Amino acid sequence: MATIKEVAELAGVSVATVSRALNNSGYVGKASREKVERAIKLLDFYPNEVARSLYQKKSKLIGLLLPDIANPFFPLVAKGVEDKVNERGYSLILGNVQGDLEKEKEYLKIFAQNNVAGVLSAVQGNTKELNGIPIVLLDRVNNETDYAVHTDDHHGGELAAQAIVERQAKNIVIMVGPKDIPSSHDRLAGNLKVLNKARIPYQLFQTDTYQFDSAEKTAQHFLDQFPNADSVIASNDVYALAVMREAIKRGIRIPDELQIIGYDDMPFSALMFPGLSTIAQPAYEIGYKGAELLCKCIENKMIEKKRIQLPVTLIIRESLREKDEDA
Amino acid sequence: MATIKEVAELAGVSVATVSRALNNSGYVGKASREKVERAIKLLDFYPNEVARSLYQKKSKLIGLLLPDIANPFFPLVAKGVEDKVNERGYSLILGNVQGDLEKEKEYLKIFAQNNVAGVLSAVQGNTKELNGIPIVLLDRVNNETDYAVHTDDHHGGELAAQAIVERQAKNIVIMVGPKDIPSSHDRLAGNLKVLNKARIPYQLFQTDTYQFDSAEKTAQHFLDQFPNADSVIASNDVYALAVMREAIKRGIRIPDELQIIGYDDMPFSALMFPGLSTIAQPAYEIGYKGAELLCKCIENKMIEKKRIQLPVTLIIRESLREKDEDA
Numbered sequence: 001m002a003t004i005k006e007v008a009e010l011a012g013v014s015v016a017t018v019s020r021a022l023n024n025s026g027y028v029g030k031a032s033r034e035k036v037e038r039a040i041k042l043l044d045f046y047p048n049e050v051a052r053s054l055y056q057k058k059s060k061l062i063g064l065l066l067p068d069i070a071n072p073f074f075p076l077v078a079k080g081v082e083d084k085v086n087e088r089g090y091s092l093i094l095g096n097v098q099g100d101l102e103k104e105k106e107y108l109k110i111f112a113q114n115n116v117a118g119v120l121s122a123v124q125g126n127t128k129e130l131n132g133i134p135i136v137l138l139d140r141v142n143n144e145t146d147y148a149v150h151t152d153d154h155h156g157g158e159l160a161a162q163a164i165v166e167r168q169a170k171n172i173v174i175m176v177g178p179k180d181i182p183s184s185h186d187r188l189a190g191n192l193k194v195l196n197k198a199r200i201p202y203q204l205f206q207t208d209t210y211q212f213d214s215a216e217k218t219a220q221h222f223l224d225q226f227p228n229a230d231s232v233i234a235s236n237d238v239y240a241l242a243v244m245r246e247a248i249k250r251g252i253r254i255p256d257e258l259q260i261i262g263y264d265d266m267p268f269s270a271l272m273f274p275g276l277s278t279i280a281q282p283a284y285e286i287g288y289k290g291a292e293l294l295c296k297c298i299e300n301k302m303i304e305k306k307r308i309q310l311p312v313t314l315i316i317r318e319s320l321r322e323k324d325e326d327a
Numbered sequence: 328m329a330t331i332k333e334v335a336e337l338a339g340v341s342v343a344t345v346s347r348a349l350n351n352s353g354y355v356g357k358a359s360r361e362k363v364e365r366a367i368k369l370l371d372f373y374p375n376e377v378a379r380s381l382y383q384k385k386s387k388l389i390g391l392l393l394p395d396i397a398n399p400f401f402p403l404v405a406k407g408v409e410d411k412v413n414e415r416g417y418s419l420i421l422g423n424v425q426g427d428l429e430k431e432k433e434y435l436k437i438f439a440q441n442n443v444a445g446v447l448s449a450v451q452g453n454t455k456e457l458n459g460i461p462i463v464l465l466d467r468v469n470n471e472t473d474y475a476v477h478t479d480d481h482h483g484g485e486l487a488a489q490a491i492v493e494r495q496a497k498n499i500v501i502m503v504g505p506k507d508i509p510s511s512h513d514r515l516a517g518n519l520k521v522l523n524k525a526r527i528p529y530q531l532f533q534t535d536t537y538q539f540d541s542a543e544k545t546a547q548h549f550l551d552q553f554p555n556a557d558s559v560i561a562s563n564d565v566y567a568l569a570v571m572r573e574a575i576k577r578g579i580r581i582p583d584e585l586q587i588i589g590y591d592d593m594p595f596s597a598l599m600f601p602g603l604s605t606i607a608q609p610a611y612e613i614g615y616k617g618a619e620l621l622c623k624c625i626e627n628k629m630i631e632k633k634r635i636q637l638p639v640t641l642i643i644r645e646s647l648r649e650k651d652e653d654a
Binding site: 092093110215267270 | 402422539
């Protein structure tokens with residue numbers, strides 16, 4: 001890599017002049033500026049980001065905290081984040097927390113040590129450690145943080161229950177998401193609002209994780225406990241698919257004997273038959289809009305809305321029965 | 328965040344002494360060292376990583392280049408990478424290239440600007456831009472690069488074809504991976520070695536991408552072109568699942584009328600019914616071992632093997648027929 005000294009020599013100006021030209025600070029004559037620009041081009045010189053970061057106490061890096069990169073929801077969020085921060089000239093430091101609070105703390109420290117300009121976090125954790133570095137929460141929202149992009153989980157819960165209610169449901173079981181994740185409560189509240197209004201009975205099955213590895217076992221317990229269920233509102237797509245697989249293995253016909261709706265709309269939920277009906281969360285958009293909000297914070301731009309709520313949509317595929325005629 | 332000056336004041340020593348104590352360079356008396364350590368603890372001081380990076384011309388950051396973070400293979404690789412680099416005190420800058428050569432170049436520049444200590448790349452690109460920064464290739468190997476962790480694609484191709492050959496295959500179609508990816512050739516060569524040896528005829532269907540979004544259309548073309556296929560060796564799990572879905576939609580029974588084997592062993596390939604038989608690539612291990620190799624390069628440790636080949640394994644699920652009795 002060429003150095004600033006080599007640029008100065010080739011341009012026939014002082015290092016200080018090159019530095020002023022690079023930082024757009026102080027006066028540089030037109031002729032000198034042209035010489036510097038030519039030399040930069042010829043030498044393929046680019047300023048060291050680390051030196052710039054130290055000088056400005058702010059890097060072109062953004063920290064991204066994810067709860068579990070193996071959960072296919074989060075790579076999509078990350079892709080949205082990356083596309084937006086790239087547009088604005090930032091890069092990402094990746095922090096995959098994997099449910100470990102200590103790891104989250106460690107990452108926040110690493111982010112601060114690297115002078116990150118801001119943090120995007122999809123982790124439900126402590127964000128007080130950040131000492132004034134702007135943070136935007138993705139998907140999971142808490143009350144300590146001002147800035148967030150999330151979806152309407154309550155409405156998603158309503159949509160899922162409504163889709164089931166309209167399709168000859170006599171024996172409904174709701175698979176409830178982990179208690180420590182606020183969205184689980186909101187989705188359940190949405191489910192119950194619709195079911196109670198329609199005066200349809202239901203049963204609950206509480207799960208304690210969204211981790212991929214537990215899905216198969218959970219599905220087995222679920223069907224052992226509710227062999228006569230004719231409708232399942234699952235906690236997410238992974239768990240819905242696991243129930244679907246286990247049901248088909250047991251000879252239960254989908255959707256005639258058992259209909260299922262998931263939550264998330266993972267790419268592979270469309271890739272099987274029967275395809276999984278689900279509530280689509282705009283994962284990419286959550287990342288993209290979150291990054292946009294963070295960039296505005298970093299660049300001190302006007303922010304109209306500190307909390308952005310994105311819509312969810314009902315996706316009907318083959319895992320649901322035909323609609324009742326009178327529905 | 329506390330400053331080094333505040334640490335010096337509280338400890339009652341000079342800033343230079345604190346600096347020497349932090350960097351373990353030069354003499355610091357035992358009493359002074361203890362005072363400094365106490366002050367660091369009391370003030371919760373941690374040295375700025377950016378300043379350290381500038382001074383040492385090498386940061387605690389590692390660049391990670393991925394071709395497509397939405398392809399579920401790569402988040403698993405990333406997880407393996409992250410677990411290993413974390414152990415060694417490094418963090419990752421994420422570069423998601425998304426098939427864009429310009430983006431790859433841009434990322435290599437960003438990595439260099441941030442003084443990364445090394446680069447891990449799962450992208451089949453130009454690695455000459457790196458000016459002496461160590462690089463380890465993941466999964467995809469080329470001849471310009473010394474260090475790589477990859478799997479035995481030729482053997483994987485053999486295993487897939489052998490599994491098909493042993494199961495009453497009369498009308499085999501091989502879905503060949505993109506031409507610009509070397510592993511496609513190796514897998515095909517492995518397929519053909521087995522089929523030719525067994526003197527079993529086959530037909531080829533060339534794909535030009537592994538992108539998720541193209542899978543459904545490709546599966547439709549595939550079954551339009553080969554409606555009588557009774558065995559498919561697919562280019563990867565995503566494309567195998569798309570063919571399976573399209574076949575079931577068309578009323579073709581899996582595996583009785585059409586058996587399918589994929590490649591990769593994605594987590595969701597086990598989560599449906601029929602489950603997808605496949606060749607398992609150790610995605611997490613590729614990341615973990617690659618990061619281990621890179622850390623050795625960075626730390627100038629002894630390296631026994633510059634290129635590490637990891638084994639692949641045949642996974643039998645419901646998408647394959649029963650084995651022939653004489654096989």
